[in-house]
Amino acid sequence: MLTITRKLEFDAGHRIPDHHSQCRNLHGHRYVLHITLEGDPHKKDGDSSNGMILDFSEVKRLAETHLVSHWDHAFLVYENDMPVRQFLDSLPNHKTVVLDRVPTAENLAQIAFDTLKDVYEGFYGNKLVLKSIRIYETPNCWAEVTADSVDVR
Numbered sequence: 001m002l003t004i005t006r007k008l009e010f011d012a013g014h015r016i017p018d019h020h021s022q023c024r025n026l027h028g029h030r031y032v033l034h035i036t037l038e039g040d041p042h043k044k045d046g047d048s049s050n051g052m053i054l055d056f057s058e059v060k061r062l063a064e065t066h067l068v069s070h071w072d073h074a075f076l077v078y079e080n081d082m083p084v085r086q087f088l089d090s091l092p093n094h095k096t097v098v099l100d101r102v103p104t105a106e107n108l109a110q111i112a113f114d115t116l117k118d119v120y121e122g123f124y125g126n127k128l129v130l131k132s133i134r135i136y137e138t139p140n141c142w143a144e145v146t147a148d149s150v151d152v153r
């Protein structure tokens, strides 16, 4: 098995509304995203991507386009968190992303995985596999979704 991993970082605000401690407060993180792809290196002399599973710059560009640009400097809010949604709605032109689940590291990792899977796997036909998405919420805390994980929702 041959994999590559690209790391991207973005800033976003969130809160965990039901949390019994600090995380119910509005706060933010510098999230770190690790994208791991499996595949065979492209073999074509003279091609820019010769020897690569996917050019790291393409891994970044696709993630930026389809996910990171939407979440960066946004507030990620759970759709049922009405007080915060109303507050955010009162701010003119505020960048808000409403999610269908609470913005924990686990849920963000699952959303990122589901969003990016088709993006990468459609890029080179069936040759690429999105193996895992890892999201660090802090340097000490992260969640990971792997291709073998079962989404039990």
Ligand SMILES: Nc1nc2c(c(=O)[nH]1)N=C([C@H](O)[C@H](O)COP(=O)(O)OP(=O)(O)OP(=O)(O)O)CN2
Binding pocket: 016, 023, 029, 103, 104, 105, 106, 137, 138, 139, 140, 141
């Ligand atoms: N399983 C989860 N637990 C927690 C989540 C989460 O998404 N999934 N999120 C939070 C908080 O939002 C916050 O991101 C974590 O804060 P904290 O535990 O304080 O993390 P630190 O790395 O800053 O912890 P230190 O103890 O200061 O190292 C909480 N739990």
Ligand SMILES: [Zn+2]
Binding pocket: 014, 023, 027, 028, 029, 137
């Ligand atoms: Zn947090």
